[in-house]
Amino acid sequence: MIALSIVQLSKTYGHYRVLDQLSLDIPSRHCFALFGPNGAGKTTLMRILATLTRPSSGQFRIWGYDGVTEKARVRQLVMYLAHGTHLYDDLNAIENLRFCLALRGIIPSDSQIKRALDRVQIGPFGHMQTRYFSAGMKKRLGLAKAILARPKVLLLDEPYTSLDERGIAIMNAFIQETIQREGAVLMTTHDREHTRQVANHMGILHSGVLRTFPPHELSTYVVY
């Protein structure tokens, strides 16, 4: 079953073509890692798939739902962990989780929240306002949100940034878990070593053009 299907997707800003006729299928139980130099269009692609930006042409489908005309369905299935933390500084960690999940229609119990926070190892900081969190703690809280939301398609924009080794291990464990429960993951990254542990398909985006390659050729392709 194809979880994420992209067909001839293009995005232009004025005369600058960021994505050029990009096509890609990611089946369920797969993690696709997308490499590419800065400005290659990785984040633009993520934003399109998260329904934040409209493509200039082409289409994409998430579990069969059209990403432009069936946004409401797509938004229920996708979770995007972006560069921005999507956290309210004046709310504490638990309140942030409750609010963000409530907008997805999820009301977790106290014990579920506690388990998620413990899993990402910020359990003792549940009642602390997130304005006092470090970048890594905010990233872990975002991961706790994804753990509780259990999305069918997970979009991760540079997921290892700001995380320490333990945090990266927790992130990779969650990616594996998402794959095992029939989900699909698309991640952009520059971190070859940690990506190799979870990704079973890879590609490099350069000047808006995608070239896919098997993971064992990672060191050959990813030079930019």
Added chain:
Amino acid sequence: MSFIKAIRWMVWKDLITEMRSRETLVSMLFFALIVILVFSFSFSMDHQAARELLAGIIWVAFAFTGIIGLGKSFLAELHNDCLEYLQMSPAPKGAIYLGKMTANFLFMLLAEVVLFPLFIIFFNLDVVEEIWILLVVFLLATEGLAAVGTLFSALTVQIRAREVMLPVLLLPMVIPVMIAAVESTRGALNGEPFALYSQWFHLLGVFDLIFTVVSYWLFELILDT
């Protein structure tokens, strides 16, 4: 997800963040206090003149105080890209609008409740008999300002000159609310029979209904662009 629950969570989030930061209400109250002081020093009015002019002064103060609050409403969502999260969440966008509008309405109303007694003191007013009519005017007019203001706050939040653009766009749109609010308040303060100014109540009610519905439908379009 439940539409009503989404509204409730939006209101809860805005109230909690405001209770902790006090950023919006404090700015609104200080601004309004300065406006009252400036007006009270600028016009030395006897009791009758105050009743004639005060309705306009009150609503100028309330409208500009409201704009301060409305300007901050969506600004808070830009921090940490929270607006992006609202945009891509599966929650009905109409519920997000109504939640934000309700929170803005409550902040503006709270500011008015604090400020109106100051008007009574500074301008030596006796409003005991008209207080219930005035309260209804405040509710209706504030709802109209919040309904249109919330939409324009979302529209202008990503514009560089948003502080200027919000009042420039909003004030012409709410002229009917301002006229109706001023006329109703003047009628009440002068102790006129309700029948003489009841048409302004009707205008407020119709404006609230139309602009709340229109803003509700337009909000998704604005959030997605």
